[in-house]
Amino acid sequence: MSEEIAVIPGDGIGQEVVPVAVDVLDAVGDFEFVHADAGDAVKAETGTALPAETREAVEAADATLFGAAGETAADVILPLRSAVESFVNIRPARAYPGVDALRPETDVVFLRENTEGVYAGHEDDLSDDLSTLTRVVTSSASRRLAEFACEFVEAGRGPDGTEGFTVTHKANVMRKTDGRFRDAVVSVADERGVETDEELMDAFATRLPLYPDDYDVVVCPNLAGDVLSDLAAGLVGGLGLLPSANVGEERGLFEPVHGTAPDIAGQGVANPGATVLSAAMLLEFLGYDEDGQRVRDAVEGVLADGPRTPDLGGDATTEQVGDAIIDRL
Numbered sequence: 001m002s003e004e005i006a007v008i009p010g011d012g013i014g015q016e017v018v019p020v021a022v023d024v025l026d027a028v029g030d031f032e033f034v035h036a037d038a039g040d041a042v043k044a045e046t047g048t049a050l051p052a053e054t055r056e057a058v059e060a061a062d063a064t065l066f067g068a069a070g071e072t073a074a075d076v077i078l079p080l081r082s083a084v085e086s087f088v089n090i091r092p093a094r095a096y097p098g099v100d101a102l103r104p105e106t107d108v109v110f111l112r113e114n115t116e117g118v119y120a121g122h123e124d125d126l127s128d129d130l131s132t133l134t135r136v137v138t139s140s141a142s143r144r145l146a147e148f149a150c151e152f153v154e155a156g157r158g159p160d161g162t163e164g165f166t167v168t169h170k171a172n173v174m175r176k177t178d179g180r181f182r183d184a185v186v187s188v189a190d191e192r193g194v195e196t197d198e199e200l201m202d203a204f205a206t207r208l209p210l211y212p213d214d215y216d217v218v219v220c221p222n223l224a225g226d227v228l229s230d231l232a233a234g235l236v237g238g239l240g241l242l243p244s245a246n247v248g249e250e251r252g253l254f255e256p257v258h259g260t261a262p263d264i265a266g267q268g269v270a271n272p273g274a275t276v277l278s279a280a281m282l283l284e285f286l287g288y289d290e291d292g293q294r295v296r297d298a299v300e301g302v303l304a305d306g307p308r309t310p311d312l313g314g315d316a317t318t319e320q321v322g323d324a325i326i327d328r329l
Ligand SMILES: NC(=O)c1ccc[n+]([C@@H]2O[C@H](COP(=O)([O-])OP(=O)(O)OC[C@H]3O[C@@H](n4cnc5c(N)ncnc54)[C@H](O)[C@@H]3O)[C@@H](O)[C@H]2O)c1
Pocket: 013, 017, 067, 068, 069, 070, 071, 072, 073, 077, 238, 239, 240, 241, 255, 257, 258, 259, 260, 261, 262, 263, 264, 269, 270, 271, 272, 273, 274, 311
């Protein structure tokens, strides 16, 4: 292994959890790490939240590990997702043995459209009283996401080797935009013979907590994927456990779903699980499936036996949990 990995801790607990994930990657491989800055602190210092050299480091690297940015998050992570040309954000949410979860049966993977929707829209103040936002949906991006979703389930990458997926949307109201999204996704799945079911996203938000067993892979528009994956985090033990992979044709950016957690930042007690699990996704993206699985097993072992950080009812520090994960490796 000699791949180059760009490492951007960012702000808040990003500075605490990313070093743990780098140590984990270092323990299983021989990577070249290129450190780069982004976020609120670098903006305060230099006037820009995303320096050109950081973007260049991400474009040059084989993969990127990102922590979180604060107020400037949208100015950092959205351009970085596009710097790796990622069209899908994979967000697995599962409960782990030993972790007190609201819904221990939860095992669901969100495949979030990563380029469009309101995130690609233009926001305007048109008067003292009126602000507007446009929403962008193309058949091509929706079809590309659907192709990925089909390949994902065909390759058995979904929970329990599921062979189909759920598509969630609000095409009953946003008939043009979500209608286009829904039609494109369903027609690709039909062409490929992949089974789908559809659910309006408001009903989905009720049904997921009630019947988590009913869902394995969920394909959703960009904003819906953001909100629904956080909802799922609440079912499995919190944001400290949700990793994500922004995947493009050639490059990927891996980040926890959580943000900078200002309420606990600086205390050294953030749960590094989400970021270490993101590093496991990075390893798999680079083709090191066995190492990715080893990391996942180590995290799972520590979650089961402890030590655990306070968000999971323990009293361990980030560093102690990191050391325990590395001991298992
Ligand atoms: N990708 C990103 O960079 C990203 C993502 C989300 C939010 N943000 C930014 O983060 C800042 C804070 O946002 P927020 O408070 O809404 O969301 P958050 O994810 O930072 O925190 C929400 C809650 O979850 C807890 N939490 C999150 N991660 C945790 C971890 N690893 N271990 C233990 N507890 C954890 C926090 O303590 C907090 O109570 C905002 O400025 C927001 O813009 C950035």
